[in-house]
Amino acid sequence: MRIGYNNAMDKIKPFEKIASQFQISKESAKFFLNHVQKSFKTEKPSHKLILQFMEEQKFEFLLTPYEVAELMNEKGVWAYDLGTAPPIIVDDEDIEE
Numbered sequence: 001m002r003i004g005y006n007n008a009m010d011k012i013k014p015f016e017k018i019a020s021q022f023q024i025s026k027e028s029a030k031f032f033l034n035h036v037q038k039s040f041k042t043e044k045p046s047h048k049l050i051l052q053f054m055e056e057q058k059f060e061f062l063l064t065p066y067e068v069a070e071l072m073n074e075k076g077v078w079a080y081d082l083g084t085a086p087p088i089i090v091d092d093e094d095i096e097e
Contacts, residue, residue: 014051022062032065039069043080053077 019029033051037044053072063071066085072078 014047017051018054018062024062032062035065036068036072039066039082040073040078041081041083043078045072045078049078 015026015029015033018024018032019026022029024032033047036050037047050068050072053075054068057071064086066082069078069082073080073082
């Protein structure tokens with residue numbers, strides 16, 4: 001029956017969907033979603049809303065959590081104040097001498 005199939009699809013958690021889509025671990029996907037939420041100062045979007053937004057944008061690669069939060073804010077999906085952007089971490093191998 002398709003009803004059972006639909007119910008099973010509804011039980012897939014946002015972090016599981018992100019982990020599968022972007023080929024990352026479930027733990028990394030949870031970390032990612034939590035950090036999108038932490039990018040906002042006070043009001044935090046749900047994991048489901050973050051996933052829905054990302055699916056609508058059809059991202060081909062995973063952005064940083066703050067970049068996703070910025071886009072959600074700019075597009076009016078979650079129009080709450082953002083916190084300060086985290087510092088950009090540079091790998092020593094990326095620096096040309």
